[in-house]
Amino acid sequence: MDTQLIMDQLIRHLKFPMQLDKAKLKEDLQKVMATNWIGHYNTNDYSGDWSSVALMSGDGKSDNIYALNQGNGPIKSTEILESCLYFKQILEEFKFDKTAVRLLRLAVGAEVKPHSDYCLGYEDGCFRMHIPIVTNSDVEFILDEERIIMNEGECWYIDANFTHSVANRGTEDRIHLVIDGVRNDWTDDLFFQQADATHFIKPVIDFSDEQKDLIIEELKRMNLPVSQELIANLKKKE
Numbered sequence: 001m002d003t004q005l006i007m008d009q010l011i012r013h014l015k016f017p018m019q020l021d022k023a024k025l026k027e028d029l030q031k032v033m034a035t036n037w038i039g040h041y042n043t044n045d046y047s048g049d050w051s052s053v054a055l056m057s058g059d060g061k062s063d064n065i066y067a068l069n070q071g072n073g074p075i076k077s078t079e080i081l082e083s084c085l086y087f088k089q090i091l092e093e094f095k096f097d098k099t100a101v102r103l104l105r106l107a108v109g110a111e112v113k114p115h116s117d118y119c120l121g122y123e124d125g126c127f128r129m130h131i132p133i134v135t136n137s138d139v140e141f142i143l144d145e146e147r148i149i150m151n152e153g154e155c156w157y158i159d160a161n162f163t164h165s166v167a168n169r170g171t172e173d174r175i176h177l178v179i180d181g182v183r184n185d186w187t188d189d190l191f192f193q194q195a196d197a198t199h200f201i202k203p204v205i206d207f208s209d210e211q212k213d214l215i216i217e218e219l220k221r222m223n224l225p226v227s228q229e230l231i232a233n234l235k236k237k238e
Contacts, residue, residue, distance in 0.1 A: 010121075010123070010201075011157075012143055012146070012162055013143060013157060014191065015150075015155070016155045017194075018154075021153065022152050022153040024086040025087075025133045027086065029103070029133050032053055035062060036062075036063065038051055038063050039051050040104075041065070042115070045112060045113050045115050046110060046111060046113060047111050048106075048111060049106075049110050050104070050106050050112060051105050051107075052103060052105070054078050055078055055084070055087060055102060056077055056078060056081060056098055057075055057076065060075075061078055064078075067102070074097065075098055075099065081101075087177065090177075091179070094179065094181070095186040095187075096181040096182055096183070096187050097182040097184070098179060100179075101178075102177075103133075103175060103176070103177055104175070106168045107168065107173050108170065108172065108173060109168065109169075111165070111167040111168070112167075114164070114165040115163065118161070120159070120161055120180070121161040122183060122191060124161070125183045126181065126183060127159075127180070127181055127183060128157070128160050129157055129158075129179040129180075130150055131153075131178075132153070132174070132175075132176050133177055134152065134172060134174060134175040135150065135152055135176075136170035136171070136172050138169040141164070141165075143158060143164045144162040144163060144164070
């Protein structure tokens with residue numbers, strides 16, 4: 001199949017047919033608000049306050065907010081998650097291995113600049129889910145030049161391989177529960193009820209030299225065990 005045709009048909013986002021309990025989400029969030037939120041590590045990608053707390057991480061610590069699987073086996077619940085019973089229930093009901101589970105807060109007036117992530121589309125065998133807990137109508141989330149409106153209590157898949165950005169132009173911080181996971185039969189059932197499986201075929205995409213350099217520099221800066229493997233894979237394509 002022609003690469004451009006695959007790209008045109010590739011699913012950028014999905015809204016799943018589930019509505020989570022908004023009151024319970026906010027109740028758990030309140031237990032976390034006084035925690036030390038860590039500024040996002042991609043410091044070149046945003047302006048204002050973009051911060052995070054880990055609910056699950058490689059070492060079980062809430063200040064370990066890295067999104068990459070660190071290659072040390074299954075991630076662990078952090079001390080924060082233990083008191084958040086509804087968050088725990090959601091994660092238990094999602095029957096797939098998680099590689100990162102975080103709360104992400106974009107403060108009033110903050111903006112995440114247009115960027116793309118690496119290997120975070122369902123066709124890569126992994127994926128990212130967003131569950132908005134607090135948001136407002138003046139949040140502008142743009143994915144591949146399309147504005148996506150995600151409401152509180154909804155659950156969305158976002159193909160972060162595509163260029164995306166977000167600006168909080170409202171008067172209240174925007175806070176999402178963000179879950180990165182590994183594809184399996186359970187997730188196939190979930191995804192393919194919403195879209196045809198043929199729309200999750202990975203095309204061969206050549207990064208520009210500039211894109212490769214930026215990705216490699218960020219992986220080096222993060223200095224995680226999996227970074228060297230990802231760098232090697234990128235360099236093979238040069």
